[in-house]
Amino acid sequence: MIKFFIDSKEVTAKKGESILEVARREDIYIPTMCYLPKATAIASCRMCSIEVQGQEGFVLSCNTPPVEGINVITNSDSLYHERQNIMKLYNVNHPLQCGVCDKSGECDLQNKTLEFDVGEQDFAVRDQARKKKKWGIHTYDPALCILCEKCATVCNETVGNEALFIKPGGYKSHIEIDLSNCIQCGECISVCPVGAMASTDFKYTSNAWELDKVPSSCAHCSSACSLNYESKDGTIMRVTNESDFSSLCGAGRFGFDFENRVLNKDENAFNEAIESFKRAQNVVFSSFITNEEAYILNELKKKLGFNLVNEDARLFGEFMKNFSTTASESLYNATIDDLKISDFIISIGCSIESDNPMIKFAASQAVKNKKAWVASIAPVVEHDISNVVSQYINNEVGSEEAALAMITDTFIEDKASQQTFFDSLDLGYLSGESNISEEELDLLKTKFARKLNPILVIGEDVINHPRAKNIALLAGYLQKSELFKVIIVPPSTNTLGVSLICDLDKPQDGFSVGYNAPADFTLSAKGSGDLDMPALNQQEGTFVNIDKDLVVLNAAIKHHGYELNDIANALGVESENIIDYTSKLGFKTIEFDDLDNYYDNVGNAYRGYKIESKKNRKKATLDEVEELAEYNGSVVYARNPLRQFSSFTKDCKQLDAKLELVGSEQFALASKIKSGDHVKFSVDNVEFSRVFKLDKHMKGTVAYNPTFDMDLKSSGYRYNQVKLEVINE
Amino acid sequence: MNQEQFNDRNVSDDGYLKVDIADYPTTPWGRFKRVVDRTFKLELFVGLWVVLREMIKFDIHTVKYPEEKMPIGPRYRAVHEMKRLWESDTERCIGCGLCEKICISNCIKMDTKIDENSRKEVSEYTINLGRCIFCGYCAEVCPELAIVHGGEYENASDQREHFVDFAQMLTPIDTMKEGKQLEFEGFGAITPHEDERVKKTPLAY
Ligand code: SF4
Ligand code: SF4
Ligand code: SF4
Ligand code: SF4
Ligand code: SF4
Ligand code: FES
Numbered sequence: 043m044i045k046f047f048i049d050s051k052e053v054t055a056k057k058g059e060s061i062l063e064v065a066r067r068e069d070i071y072i073p074t075m076c077y078l079p080k081a082t083a084i085a086s087c088r089m090c091s092i093e094v095q096g097q098e099g100f101v102l103s104c105n106t107p108p109v110e111g112i113n114v115i116t117n118s119d120s121l122y123h124e125r126q127n128i129m130k131l132y133n134v135n136h137p138l139q140c141g142v143c144d145k146s147g148e149c150d151l152q153n154k155t156l157e158f159d160v161g162e163q164d165f166a167v168r169d170q171a172r173k174k175k176k177w178g179i180h181t182y183d184p185a186l187c188i189l190c191e192k193c194a195t196v197c198n199e200t201v202g203n204e205a206l207f208i209k210p211g212g213y214k215s216h217i218e219i220d221l222s223n224c225i226q227c228g229e230c231i232s233v234c235p236v237g238a239m240a241s242t243d244f245k246y247t248s249n250a251w252e253l254d255k256v257p258s259s260c261a262h263c264s265s266a267c268s269l270n271y272e273s274k275d276g277t278i279m280r281v282t283n284e285s286d287f288s289s290l291c292g293a294g295r296f297g298f299d300f301e302n303r304v305l306n307k308d309e310n311a312f313n314e315a316i317e318s319f320k321r322a323q324n325v326v327f328s329s330f331i332t333n334e335e336a337y338i339l340n341e342l343k344k345k346l347g348f349n350l351v352n353e354d355a356r357l358f359g360e361f362m363k364n365f366s367t368t369a370s371e372s373l374y375n376a377t378i379d380d381l382k383i384s385d386f387i388i389s390i391g392c393s394i395e396s397d398n399p400m401i402k403f404a405a406s407q408a409v410k411n412k413k414a415w416v417a418s419i420a421p422v423v424e425h426d427i428s429n430v431v432s433q434y435i436n437n438e439v440g441s442e443e444a445a446l447a448m449i450t451d452t453f454i455e456d457k458a459s460q461q462t463f464f465d466s467l468d469l470g471y472l473s474g475e476s477n478i479s480e481e482e483l484d485l486l487k488t489k490f491a492r493k494l495n496p497i498l499v500i501g502e503d504v505i506n507h508p509r510a511k512n513i514a515l516l517a518g519y520l521q522k523s524e525l526f527k528v529i530i531v532p533p534s535t536n537t538l539g540v541s542l543i544c545d546l547d548k549p550q551d552g553f554s555v556g557y558n559a560p561a562d563f564t565l566s567a568k569g570s571g572d573l574d575m576p577a578l579n580q581q582e583g584t585f586v587n588i589d590k591d592l593v594v595l596n597a598a599i600k601h602h603g604y605e606l607n608d609i610a611n612a613l614g615v616e617s618e619n620i621i622d623y624t625s626k627l628g629f630k631t632i633e634f635d636d637l638d639n640y641y642d643n644v645g646n647a648y649r650g651y652k653i654e655s656k657k658n659r660k661k662a663t664l665d666e667v668e669e670l671a672e673y674n675g676s677v678v679y680a681r682n683p684l685r686q687f688s689s690f691t692k693d694c695k696q697l698d699a700k701l702e703l704v705g706s707e708q709f710a711l712a713s714k715i716k717s718g719d720h721v722k723f724s725v726d727n728v729e730f731s732r733v734f735k736l737d738k739h740m741k742g743t744v745a746y747n748p749t750f751d752m753d754l755k756s757s758g759y760r761y762n763q764v765k766l767e768v769i770n771e
Numbered sequence: 772m773n774q775e776q777f778n779d780r781n782v783s784d785d786g787y788l789k790v791d792i793a794d795y796p797t798t799p800w801g802r803f804k805r806v807v808d809r810t811f812k813l814e815l816f817v818g819l820w821v822v823l824r825e826m827i828k829f830d831i832h833t834v835k836y837p838e839e840k841m842p843i844g845p846r847y848r849a850v851h852e853m854k855r856l857w858e859s860d861t862e863r864c865i866g867c868g869l870c871e872k873i874c875i876s877n878c879i880k881m882d883t884k885i886d887e888n889s890r891k892e893v894s895e896y897t898i899n900l901g902r903c904i905f906c907g908y909c910a911e912v913c914p915e916l917a918i919v920h921g922g923e924y925e926n927a928s929d930q931r932e933h934f935v936d937f938a939q940m941l942t943p944i945d946t947m948k949e950g951k952q953l954e955f956e957g958f959g960a961i962t963p964h965e966d967e968r969v970k971k972t973p974l975a976y
């Protein structure tokens with residue numbers, strides 16, 4: 043704690059806080075141009091200069107920590123002139139094109155130019171010819187760029203892609219890109235304070251002030267990131283976010299046009315739906331659903347007695363139940379924010395790159411800021427994130443249980459409580475079967491030394507694993523041991539919420555109704571079923587995200603058809619609005635309208651509330667590790683390309699949807715196929731037909747098989763041995 | 772016709788004609804007397820005679836609309852016009868959307884898009900004249916002197932919603948080529964002292 047004064051007001055700084063951060067927390071205004079709270083201070087603009095009483099010269103408040111007892115002066119004549127001069131320099135040769143610029147109305151340069159009263163310009167430089175560049179989803183106009191470096195900073199640090207960089211050259215300096223590194227996330231667009239980095243699709247279509255802003259949560263993956271849908275005349279034009287504090291991946295930012303447009307209520311289909319519910323044996327649904335709708339389905343189940351089926355959430359719930367018996371509490375204890383400040387990360391069974399992009403964003407920040415060691419235990423090597431992953435540990439397909447057992451054995455010192463388990467481990471055998479060598483584990487152990495915030499990331503591969511139970515027990519045991527914090531990645535947007543709210547069953551034979559899942563009678567938000575439902579950007583409700591936060595969803599577009607609540611009302615589960623259920627979900631009894639959804643001045647998120655972990659007094663013993671099934675020949679891994687998650691992202695016009703089986707040369711050789719071949723194969727009785735694409739960077743005999751075109755993705759183990767059949771014409 | 776007589780509002784006392792009218796009756800008896808007077812004095816024919824007399828004299832003071840029209844002042848605010856640039860004949864409007872924003876009766880609606888040359892282009896532009904109150908705000912806010920109020924005030928229509936779109940308002944290209952686009956000193960135009968108010972933005976070359 044450091045006590046000091048800002049404009050004679052006494053304030054205290056925490057360790058590591060800069061003067062600017064303290065000022066913002068205390069609501070004291072210091073102008074900035076290049077400051078980006080979520081990243082390391084860039085210190086390129088000098089706008090944040092302050093004076094320290096009794097000392098000569100200016101100090102940059104954004105990257106200077108306070109010293110005990112000083113009095114910081116945030117405003118004086120000389121500071122005003124300094125800042126005014128900076129604005130004058132920014133304005134030299136800045137095109138006078140606010141009239142057409144997309145940023146007009148929310149432009150930092152515009153605002154600060156007016157704030158510092160730069161009405162005329164007394165000096166000039168010969169301008170350069172500067173060409174606009176088009177880089178896919180973003181367009182760069184160097185003439186508008188003020189070289190604040192925010193875009194390059196997010197790209198390198200927050201996203202971890204190192205695509206953008208500054209091409210130095212004095213007055214000719216500009217931003218350049220290595221397009222092969224760019225993942226088209228649009229973070230650079232969101233932080234640009236001027237109109238230089240702009241969205242290609244949005245460009246010149248609307249002005250900032252014409253758009254209706256609806257704060258909501260992203261519906262595509264379990265991070266449920268905070269975002270704003272911005273719409274004009276009933277069409278979403280773009281998605282923005284609190285870019286100072288939070289991030290979005292490309293799917294969230296550009297995959298917003300998945301609404302289901304219906305013109306009116308289809309009464310016949312509605313009546314059919316009611317009848318179908320009445321005689322349904324099963325009601326199957328996906329986890330792209332709000333808590334309130336899941337609650338309604340559960341109430342309907344109580345009333346009508348059908349089997350409520352959601353394999354994805356049921357398996358996840360099962361996993362959490364087992365986890366809690368060794369962890370002694372119902373939930374895992376880490377969040378994405380913890381991951382950002384972690385210094386040692388082990389991920390097991392997770393596609394760090396694409397399962398949940400925020401995991402990768404966070405890992406990148408941990409690597410850049412905390413020098414974190416990131417180990418990825420998986421049968422595949424995701425080469426695109428090699429600048430984030432420090433150590434790839436390639437286990438054999440199916441051997442995740444053995445891998446986690448070996449990790450547990452390596453890190454746990456006090457083995458007394460689970461002695462039988464540790465005694466039963468045949469490390470030599472496990473190492474042989476899983477193909478994880480002792481050296482790899484030793485390296486991991488060495489890197490672990492003196493780390494303060496280690497985190498274990500548990501991915502979808504092991505949640506849907508044949509040996510999920512013991513893996514869950516091991517993960518819980520590791521959390522309980524306090525060696526690691528644990529984060530478990532829910533496979534779909536609201537898997538966690540559904541697993542907490544619904545009492546789920548295994549499917550049985552008989553007539554079934556599906557909600558965003560194929561069935562005899564289907565309610566679909568894709569518009570492809572028997573009755574149209576509102577999509578997740580047309581609904582009010584809540585999700586429980588990976589951080590165990592209950593977050594708010596608001597409707598950006600009107601839906602003119604029926605919604606699930608209408609069906610529930612007709613079936614006797616009555617309530618005027620669907621959000622009346624928010625306070626009844628079984629968490630906190632806060633009404634929907636009273637839920638917060640904002641960021642404060644320093645970036646603390648007030649989004650809904652955190653679901654509390656419950657104590658679990660059951661005691662479980664770890665099972666022996668079972669012998670492994672072998673996976674030979676061609677193995678495909680159900681893994682979506684980045685920016686694709688489900689049939690909802692598939693048709694978004696700004697997201698490319700390549701349905702390709704991507705594999706290595708070795709895979710091609712082993713399967714006797716070549717790049718461009720059309721192949722057919724089946725996984726869990728579902729037939730896939732894909733074009734094979736060779737990826738020179740990939741290794742091993744596992745190929746990626748996208749599943750985002752499936753109406754309901756399989757909840758089986760994600761690796762499958764397949765027989766490929768070439769069906770070229 | 773000269774318009775000074777219309778703009779001149781300094782009417783002196785001499786010009787007034789005092790009319791001598793009796794007060795209205797307040798008692799029932801008074802009212803009864805007035806009815807009787809009006810009925811039997813044939814006042815109607817007095818008026819008719821005046822009309823007839825003036826007709827025969829052929830000294831007519833009314834404007835014979837629609838053959839004859841009154842000239843209007845430059846600051847008159849009638850149906851909008853869209854101007855073109857003298858240099859290139861292209862439209863002046865840059866699609867900034869300020870007119871749409873400022874319009875207090877919400878009757879301007881426009882859409883913009885990016886064109887082949889990566890410039891902003893107006894793709895739709897209409898003014899609902901049925902709602903327009905001809906306040907002139909759009910013309911005043913326009914940074915490009917693109918939208919101005921013209922003198923065309925005849926916009927009767929059999930449609931309640933009478934739209935004007937961009938193409939109708941824009942100076943026809945032939946008129947432009949002939950150099951016949953009219954500049955207005957009227958609403959939305961630069962003021963006479965504009966030169967003094969322009970600020971420095973020096974160019975070094
Ligand atoms: S970047 Fe800002 S100041 Fe520059 S033209 Fe655009 S709106 Fe105007
Ligand atoms: S879109 Fe994302 S990855 Fe691409 S340059 Fe921008 S920040 Fe970097
Ligand atoms: S493009 Fe925008 S964010 Fe990037 S340096 Fe230029 S002004 Fe800053
Ligand atoms: S897809 Fe996931 S990571 Fe991307 S913006 Fe949406 S919630 Fe966030
Ligand atoms: S204010 Fe002028 S330039 Fe801007 S859109 Fe309207 S007419 Fe066009
Ligand atoms: S905010 Fe400190 S230098 Fe830009």
